[in-house]
Amino acid sequence: MESIRQRTKLRIGQIGIFRANHGQHSVNPALPARQTDRTGELIAAVSVPIFAEHVPRALTGEADPERALRILRKTHSGLLCVTLGARGSMLLDGNQLYRVPAPSVRVVDATGAGDVFRGAFIYGLLRGDSPVDILRFANATAALSCTREGALDSVPTRREVEEFLKGKGQGSKGKGQESKGKG
Ligand SMILES: Nc1ncnc2c1ncn2[C@@H]1O[C@H](COP(=O)(O)OP(=O)(O)O)[C@@H](O)[C@H]1O
């Protein structure tokens, strides 16, 4: 079977990083700041958009993240991901939806969690992991970073993430509560 990596013909520079800020200063208060009339063009230009939680809603008007991703699917054929804070993350691959809850951790400082998630997601994708494994690894990496103070200093090593997943019984062979939708 073709891996996700082959199907997305991934080049690292094409990974989209969407992190709209929580803008009080937006011209249109219904939209996050930094969303402009060219945001659609920007999304179309990247192969793997990874949205912050409120962005799919802002783009589509649909509050439910799954439904919002399915609307965005009409204008983008690549993997579409959204991070959901303590609730984990969701990925639409074709019409197949994957949802993986974040591990429960004692949060000290969530600064940088979104960036850590994206870095780990890219790593899992390039390694050829399955969609669920990509989300599981990225969630775990980001969650671990939340247990430590700081942004850069809080990024865990790969070994730490692997040990953490093993401890949770979520090693690559383990079973989590992740779900695969009906597509
Ligand atoms: N309270 C938390 N507990 C566990 N994991 C978390 C928590 N907050 C964030 N994460 C992890 O970090 C990822 C990114 O966090 P999120 O809040 O969605 O991004 P941002 O705040 O940058 O928009 C989440 O998808 C999740 O994997």
Ligand SMILES: [Mg+2]
């Ligand atoms: Mg957050």
